[in-house]
Amino acid sequence: MTFTHLDADRRPAMVDVSDKTATKRTATAETRVRFPPAVAAALRDNGLRSPKGPVFDTAIVAGVMGAKRTHELIPFCHPLGLESCRITIDLDGDTALIRCTVSVHHKTGVEMEALTGASIAALTVYDMCKALSHDIVIGDLRLLAKDGGRSSYALKATP
Numbered sequence: 001m002t003f004t005h006l007d008a009d010r011r012p013a014m015v016d017v018s019d020k021t022a023t024k025r026t027a028t029a030e031t032r033v034r035f036p037p038a039v040a041a042a043l044r045d046n047g048l049r050s051p052k053g054p055v056f057d058t059a060i061v062a063g064v065m066g067a068k069r070t071h072e073l074i075p076f077c078h079p080l081g082l083e084s085c086r087i088t089i090d091l092d093g094d095t096a097l098i099r100c101t102v103s104v105h106h107k108t109g110v111e112m113e114a115l116t117g118a119s120i121a122a123l124t125v126y127d128m129c130k131a132l133s134h135d136i137v138i139g140d141l142r143l144l145a146k147d148g149g150r151s152s153y154a155l156k157a158t159p
Contacts, residue, residue, distance in 0.1 A: 005076050014076045020107035025148030027103075029114035031122045031141040033096040039132045040094040048091070052128045056089040059098070059124040063087040066120025067102055067113045074116070078108050085113070087121050098122055099144070109149050115141060 007013040035043070043049075048056050064085045071079040084103045089096055100117035102110040122138045129136055145154045 012075070014078070015108075017078065017107040020149075022105050022107050023148045024103060024105050025109045025146070026101065027109060027111045027114040027146040028099060028101040028144040029111070029118040029142065030097060030099045030144055031118045032139055033098065033122050033125045034137040034139070035094050035096070035129065036133050036135045037094050039129055039136065040091065042132055043091060043129070050128045051131045055125055055128040056091075056096070058128055059089060059121040060087045062124040063098070063100055063117040063121030067100060067117030070113045070116040074112050077112050078106075080104050080106050080108070080110060080113065082110070082113060085117060087117055089121065089125070096122075096125055098125070109146055111143055111146050114146075115143060 003010075004015050005012060043055060048054060052058075064087060066073075067085045068082055071077040082102055082104050085100065087098065087100045089098050098118050098121045100114045100121065102113045102117060104110055119141060122141075126136050126138060142155065143153065146152060
């Protein structure tokens with residue numbers, strides 16, 4: 001097996017993308033935040049606001065900021081000047097579905113940026129709602145799709 005992030009001496013190393021062609025690369029990730037029924041009801045009743053302020057709007061801003069800083073958080077991620085980062089959050093029953101789609105013209109993909117954006121948005125939702133309950137569950141983080149570069153991917157089935 002060949003490890004892409006090890007050099008000839010088997011030490012950690014960033015992948016060299018200097019010979020790759022820059023193409024448009026897009027990735028979409030999602031995660032879910034499950035609330036106790038009373039918290040979801042309180043959010044709906046208060047215009048998606050908690051005692052800390054507008055929950056989903058704040059989470060969208062935080063998620064975009066997180067996606068843009070992925071290279072500072074994940075070792076060996078290349079710094080990318082993202083051209084687009086869109087986060088949507090929908091409250092369905094007791095669950096917030098968070099989706100993050102990121103795109104860039106570059107030599108490497110944006111899967112980690114999409115996953116980071118969705119994760120940071122979910123963590124922000126938790127932070128904004130923890131005064132209402134600590135029984136909030138973040139889960140089901142996954143890559144839904146990626147396009148561009150050497151291969152494309154689309155999740156075949158959803159739970």
